[in-house]
Amino acid sequence: MKPSRQQALADTDASLDALIQAEQVRLLYRGLRVSTFGVLLGVAVVVLVFWRVVQTNLLVGWAGCMVANQVWRLVLSYRFDRRLPDKQAVSRWGTLWAIGSGISGVLWGAASFLLFVPGSPVHQAFLMALVISVTSAGLLLIGAHLQSFYAFILPAMVPLVVRNVIEGTTDNLTLALIAFVSGMALFSFGRNYNRILTESLRLRFENEAITRRLSVQNEELDRARKAAEDAKVQAEAANRARTQFFAAANHDLRQPLHAMGLLAGSLAEKVKDPDVVALTNTISASMEALEELFNELLDMSRLDSGKITPNTSHFSIRQLLDKLRLEFEAEAAMKGLTLRVRSTGRFLFSDPILVERILRNLISNAIRYTRSGGVLVACRNRGGRLWLEVWDTGAGIPEEERERIFDEFVQLENPERDRRKGLGLGLSIVRRLCNLLGHELALRSRPGKGTVFRFQVPAGRETAQPSRRAIEALPSIDLLAGKTVVVIEDDAEVQAGMKSLLSGWGMEVSVHANVTDAEAGCFAMTRAPDLIIADYRLPGSGNGLDAIDSIRGRFGCAVPAILVTGSADPQIVSMAEEKGFHYLLKPVMPAKLRTLVSFKLKGGAAAHSRT
Structure with a gap:
């Protein structure tokens, strides 16, 4: 039978103290191995320092008891780790730990009498410093469990004060006062540490309890939230799929549109029939609309995928x-x-x-x-x-x-x-x-x-700004007739469209499918071409940037160049701008291409933004 809401809340409140106590005990056993090393080191130091000034049987007996107590506690820790008791059973393990702490405290307290060297202030001060140091070091561990803390600190510190008072000398009374003040400080610190730790655990478990309460009280809301999260995940997955689709299909979709635009522009310049001209104008308008659609969808996908990084x-x-x-x-x-x-x-x-x-x-x-x-x-x-x-x-x-x-x-x-x-x-x-x-x-x-x-x-500071002439503002002077242009493009339809369009403008066109063909064709040329138009993505090992660099190297001059790409990858754009190239994003409209070609032949520098 499903418990009522009130019962669930009551069970949660009742278990809070048990949870805190269980976690405190787990902290004790978790830190035992480190503390054991410290205790054994302290015992070894005591044996070395007091070996010649204290009866051997007393010293060895005291050290043996200390080691035996630590071994017993290590066995407890091993069994605790294997059984991993729940919060109901862990209380017994806390009591066992407190017994071990009490034995350890009694043994350190006994050292104040058994190992006390009358007439040797150095050994007396050393013994006091050692007991205080061991107690201080153990606080961060046993302070987690108040029962163990009391069981250790009282039998460890009180005999130290009493033994020095019994001795009665001025030096011993001074040591007794130091031990008393130190003990009170350690006692206060331990209680505060335990209180802070307990409150921290209480806040942690209360937060967990609040979460459980909200879960019980708002089951239907949780189901609705889960459904909303599932819908969000599906929407994000669909958005990622859309972005991946546009990124993957971007070049392949732009390529035929690029060829169509070039062929339509070439046709418009070759025919005089008004009906055909009107038809080509309609085709061009449709191509411009498709270009706008592609560019905006590409921008959306790049923004959604986080591929645009501001360059301030x-x-x-x-x-x-x-x-x-x-x-x-x-x-x-x-x-x-x-x-x-x-x-x-x-x-x-x-x-x-x-x-x-x-x-x-x-x-x-x-x-x-x-x-x-x-x-x-x-x-x-x-x-x-x-x-x-x-x-x-x-x-x-x-x-x-x-x-x-x-x-x-x-x-x-x-x-x-x-x-x-x-x-x-x-x-x-x-x-x-x-x-x-x-x-x-x-x-x-x-x-x-x-x-x-x-x-x-944000406001900026004044800097020297490069003088940029807008391409659109160039004078409409026909500079194209008789100019030689090298076109590097692997797509046959785009090759045909580009050659037809550029030839129609009176240019001499040399078309090549890859970097190797372009190098071979230019090797046979007697002078440098007036312009290079290269697609970025080419078959083989090279790309459009490599082809342009190779041709420029062949003729030893910076031949004007235009890079055409179906990808708006910022890395490609950056490389083109660094080399002084303009770049055009497919599909390229004939009017835009002609404007840019005229601009380049007139000596225009590379544009900073997409043209």
């Missing part, structure tokens, strides 16, 4: 906001919106790439959901803290929806799932990035009036 530095907010203004000004104008940027000369300390991504998502969202008015991007000092803010004059966000908008794939104004209005991942990525960087994120909105998103960024 001091950077100018003015440069960052000017760059974003150039990027979004045309998009805002197409919707009839005004994009204003209120910058400042302040410097921030954070990861500039991740801060840029946060702002880009917020600005894109603001433009997308604002029908009239405008968008303001600003950096403001509020209460001594710097905040980056994005204001809009959109429809606003109802209060009950202000938490849900940060969930994945949530779009309040897109129930029809129109892809032109985005995917519903932007704000989810914003929150994750702010959490990763430790930046406070805040939202204020008035339905019908607009919304402001802001996040706090």
Whole structure:
């Protein structure tokens, strides 16, 4: 029959003292082996010191009794460890230990009389110091069990005081006083130690008892919690599986999309039929939507898997906001919106790439959901803290929806799932990035009036900032005709698309499938190519970085290079930037590729962020 709740609680309370006593006894037996070594060492020292000044039979008899007592206690400890008695039986073992402690205390007390050397202050002081030292050393062990503590300290210390008082000399009375004060101090320390240990054990077992009580009182709640935990584990497992899937399939999924985009761009430049041009434009728009989807899903998976590590530095907010203004000004104008940027000369300390991504998502969202008015991007000092803010004059966000908008794939104004209005991942990525960087994120909105998103960024110190020209701001001068480009790509479809597209721009294209072929092809060239475009992942022992290094070494000059990769692995990106390469993440849109190729041929340096 299942016990009642009241009975279970009563049993728990009744067993608390027994649990404490049992644990105290276990502490005694657990420390016996170490204490035995100390006792035997003390006995050996006594024998050596008093061998010539005390009767041999008394000294040997006393030492033999000490050794016999320790052997008996070791046998007790061995039997205790083998039987591991429960809390009901352990009390008897505590009594047996107390008997052994009492015998040990009596023997040390007897030494004060048996080994006392009249007229030898040195031996008397040594004996007193030894008894006090042995008692002090044993406190941390026997102090755990009050019965054993009393059984040892009283018979050990009282005879020491009495024997010196009996002797009656000034020196002996002084020794008696020292022994008395030491004994009282040890007695007080032992009691306090036992009290603290007992209270510590009581708190420990009370906490365990509280846990058991909660378990009895809240069985249904525990089952619900277990179900919730199981669901959480399953959700985390599903999330890990999703992340692993995107990481594993990322390159394979991007590769055909990359080829499709290149072929569509090549087709658009070769045909004049309006219907075909419209069709290729539709294909390009779909490809851009797929690229956005891939990039945002990849960002989500990398954030969830913890693969993004902030790289903090001091950077100018003015440069960052000017760059974003150039990027979004045309998009805002197409919707009839005004994009204003209120910058400042302040410097921030954070990861500039991740801060840029946060702002880009917020600005894109603001433009997308604002029908009239405008968008303001600003950096403001509020209460001594710097905040980056994005204001809009959109429809606003109802209060009950202000938490849900940060969930994945949530779009309040897109129930029809129109892809032109985005995917519903932007704000989810914003929150994750702010959490990763430790930046406070805040939202204020008035339905019908607009919304402001802001996040706090630590202030930085002014540093020299590299002069970066935005790729989008380059003059539209055709620099491609007649230029030689070496393409290193193992996928046949991408090879065909890249060759068709670049040839259509008037470039001379040399295509190779791996590092070895590229080296052989370049060996036959009489002059260095104008540009290298290499896929990172290549068959064989080398990769795209190795291929670029090899070609540069062949011609002895830093040939402009673009690395194309289907992976946003920060290590790959870092290696490309260190070598002065731009990198493009697949799928690459033809317009973006042409802009970057023109930029490189005009002498552009490597970009710090993904292009």
